[in-house]
Amino acid sequence: MTLTKNTEILRAEVAAHIAADALVRGSYWKPSENAVGGQGCFISCLTHSDDPTPAFERFGLPVAVLRIAENIFESLPSAEGSAFFAALPDAVGRDGKDLSRVHWGFLAAELRALPQTTDAAQAVIDPVIDGMDLLFSGQQWTAARAAAYAADAAYAAADAYAAYAAAYAARAAADAAYAADAAYAAYAAAYAARAAAFDAAYAARAAYAAYAAYGRNRQRDTLLALIAAA
Numbered sequence: 001m002t003l004t005k006n007t008e009i010l011r012a013e014v015a016a017h018i019a020a021d022a023l024v025r026g027s028y029w030k031p032s033e034n035a036v037g038g039q040g041c042f043i044s045c046l047t048h049s050d051d052p053t054p055a056f057e058r059f060g061l062p063v064a065v066l067r068i069a070e071n072i073f074e075s076l077p078s079a080e081g082s083a084f085f086a087a088l089p090d091a092v093g094r095d096g097k098d099l100s101r102v103h104w105g106f107l108a109a110e111l112r113a114l115p116q117t118t119d120a121a122q123a124v125i126d127p128v129i130d131g132m133d134l135l136f137s138g139q140q141w142t143a144a145r146a147a148a149y150a151a152d153a154a155y156a157a158a159d160a161y162a163a164y165a166a167a168y169a170a171r172a173a174a175d176a177a178y179a180a181d182a183a184y185a186a187y188a189a190a191y192a193a194r195a196a197a198f199d200a201a202y203a204a205r206a207a208y209a210a211y212a213a214y215g216r217n218r219q220r221d222t223l224l225a226l227i228a229a230a
Helices: 007-019 042-047 053-059 063-075 078-092 102-112 119-136 144-157 161-176 182-202 205-229
Strands: none
Touching (some): 007 042, 007 053, 007 078, 042 053, 042 078, 053 063, 063 102, 063 205, 078 205, 102 119
16 A cells, blocks of 8 residues: 655645646646746646656555546646646645545546436446445455446447446446556546536537536546545
8 A cells, every 4th residue: 555645745846837837738748948847737747757657656646546637637628727736735635645545436426427327227337336335445346347247238228328328437437446457447437437427418418518517627526525535
């Protein structure tokens, strides 16, 4: 287990990057002449590279959490993305926190936030939520692979695009429990869950823009709250 550490250094480095206007979407670290030596995205402002591992090693921030944060950051307007980055040290708060299960709590929250769907798709999603809750609490989820196979059935049964997307989110979340690289799987599952919510809202086009903004802000707030509560 790696606990959070060097939190005050994290706070200072985040503040320096904010002050230098170093955060940009859509690009990993690009050296320049500004005060912190370049510009880049959420992860690369912590590592000056496209690799989140140094932030895990220096600050105890799990790679899975950083991948999810990056995914959220890329969908926020520039000012909101900078505010999200600036909020990270306060959410971490102190050294000695275990953030290793935060991504499971986030994925459970994402699946709970999916729009209403068919009974067939919901029957797949609900056991996955239960499994995410078990993993978040530090317990084992032995039914994970069975849930992944069940999601295949939902693909076939889906009679609407929202149900298909919800089933995809459930499958991605279930696979995350068994993936060799859980960080990338958690990132993919978060993306799938977000896509499912946005695609369902798109069916009612007038609501799409409002729902998209709500969805990304909700994700930001959920992740920060889980980090703060750990």
